[in-house]
Amino acid sequence: MALRNKANPSAGMPLxxxxxxxxxxxxxxxxxxxxxGLFAAGRAAVGISHTTTFSGLTIADTIFAGRRAARSxxxxxx
Numbered sequence: 605m606a607l608r609n610k611a612n613p614s615a616g617m618p619l620x621x622x623x624x625x626x627x628x629x630x631x632x633x634x635x636x637x638x639x640x641g642l643f644a645a646g647r648a649a650v651g652i653s654h655t656t657t658f659s660g661l662t663i664a665d666t667i668f669a670g671r672r673a674a675r676s677x678x679x680x681x682x
Contacts (some may be wrong), residue, residue, distance in 0.1 A: 627678055628673070646670065
């Protein structure tokens with residue numbers, strides 16, 4: 605949330621959301637089991653942003669979470 609903007613607070617980027625298997629990037633159900641074939645990467649997969657997070661710095665979230673999911677899909681190792 606852009607809380608400093610008193611006129612119109614709004615989200616500047618995704619604020620987390622999906623729970624993922626940390627080893628594979630698979631999205632997990634509420635009971636902790638993987639949803640086969642459903643992967644997440646980027647901010648949706650790595651947690652909640654801090655108020656001092658700059659959107660340009662989160663490119664690493666996308667790269668590394670995407671690489672984790674791709675390796676899992678292709679059967680490679682992390």
